[in-house]
Amino acid sequence: MTPLERWSLHLAALATAGTGVLDGLLRWFGQRAGEFGPEPHPWLGLVQHLHVLVAPVLVFTLGVMVRGHLWPRLGRSLEGRRTGLGAAFLIAPMVFSGYGLQVVASPAWRGGLAWAHGLSAGLFLLAYLGHLALRGWLPSVQSTVEGASG
Structure with missing residues (x-):
């Protein structure tokens, strides 16, 4: 992956995760007595629209990542593969459940897809952050503790 592809993926993931988490928080804890x-919270519509607008950028950059990062590494060492493959296997349920939320009208299906999307996206985010931490992109807890005490 080129640096442009890598940073596009990170920024798209940050924007999509940020709007998704904020959407969930406003949906669950932002109700007001009318x-x-x-x-619903007055910002819920805006945050949901932003999430729907930035998510396709993440899907595109994930496709670039599969081509330039995942496929070339499948036959090599096992280092970092557990978190990387964990994140990769969660892409399809996350994307398809998110797409389903946009097109399904039945309340039962929407509820099931919302749970599937929230769980798969949350697990994807954890696996993605774990993969970045193992690859040295995120500061480790040990180096943070050492830096604070030294």
């Missing part, structure tokens, strides 16, 4: 009952 005149006729509970109302």
Whole structure:
């Protein structure tokens, strides 16, 4: 992967994860008491639209990552493969459940897809961050503790 591809992936992941987490927080904890009952948070619509707009950029950059990073490394060493493959296997459920949320109208299906999307996206984010931490892109807890005490 080129540096442009790598940073595009990281920025798209950051934007998509940020808007997704904020969407979930506003949806679960942002309800307000209105005149006729509970109302959604006023920012929920904006955050949801931003998430739907930035998610395709993440899907595109993930495709670039599969071509330039995943396929060439499948036959090599096992280092970093557990978290990388874990994240890779979660891409399809995350993307398809997110797409399904946009096109399904049945409340039962929307509820199931929302849970599937939230769980697969949360697990993908954990695997992605774990993969970055193992590759040295994120500061480790040990180096943070050593830096604070030294």
